[in-house]
């Protein structure tokens with residue numbers, strides 16, 4: 291029997307609403323997160339990425355399947371203590387670094403509060419030392435940054451504070467939902483590098499959510515490409531991005547998607563027609579999974595020629 295994963299999604303489905311108005315946001319989502327490794331969840335707007343993050347954070351209960359933490363269904367965590375322990379273990383980093391910080395508190399307050407609440411330092415001096423250590427880790431000078439308020443920081447600095455705050459409770463899993471999409475292009479790579487280093491040095495499991503498949507390789511060893519709530523292709527990042535087999539992944543790699551616009555394809559009429567055919571075929575629910583390589587899989591795409 292294989293060892294239990296740190297976090298495992300098994301056949302997870304999520305439906306909102308009922309009857310004719312029901313929306314299936316996720317269908318049959320299955321993957322495992324392990325310490326020190328990251329999975330990039332990639333797909334265009336509406337594919338179900340955020341729903342998946344919210345399920346992992348315990349904000350939604352799946353309507354099908356299970357989310358298991360160290361082998362235990364997270365919705366069946368024993369009592370409030372178990373729930374609190376799970377909430378501490380999973381920390382989120384959001385897209386908008388400003389909205390996640392309270393404008394009336396300085397950086398030191400944002401970091402020392404979770405440290406105290408979760409009992410990671412006993413004295414005021416120890417809390418201060420821990421705040422300084424976290425700020426140094428995320429690349430900020432503690433003497434300057436600790437007393438600043440959110441509006442006095444740049445977008446990149448705010449996101450660094452958010453990362454430090456997530457680390458303050460010593461989590462085991464980081465869920466980073468489009469952590470760089472609202473930042474200046476020039477600093478996006480620095481933040482991705484910081485996340486990758488953090489994951490490796492602290493042995494964290496990470497789910498990196500993005501619409502931009504090109505950035506996945508900076509952070510994640512594995513990639514899951516999603517479309518219309520289904521995993522369409524997944525496996526080792528190098529295999530999925532270097533030798534994509536599913537037509538939708540090929541389409542994703544051939545265009546630079548705009549997060550605000552659903553991917554339609556650009557260029558010639560022939561490209562657009564094929565893009566539409568791929569989108570229509572990829573939307574169909576199918577349980578047929580094809581093994582493409584040692585750790586490389588795709589969902590069958592009925593009616594589409596593979597190139």
Ligand SMILES: Nc1ncnc2c1ncn2[C@@H]1O[C@H](COP(=O)(O)OP(=O)(O)OP(=O)(O)O)[C@@H](O)[C@H]1O
Pocket residue numbers: 306307313314315333334335336337338339340341342
């Ligand atoms: N609370 C909800 N009630 C009803 N439908 C929802 C709800 N949340 C999400 N959905 C629907 O589920 C689908 C997936 O949404 P989700 O936000 O997870 O996608 P996403 O890939 O994160 O998109 P984006 O990048 O735009 O946030 C969409 O069709 C969305 O409209």
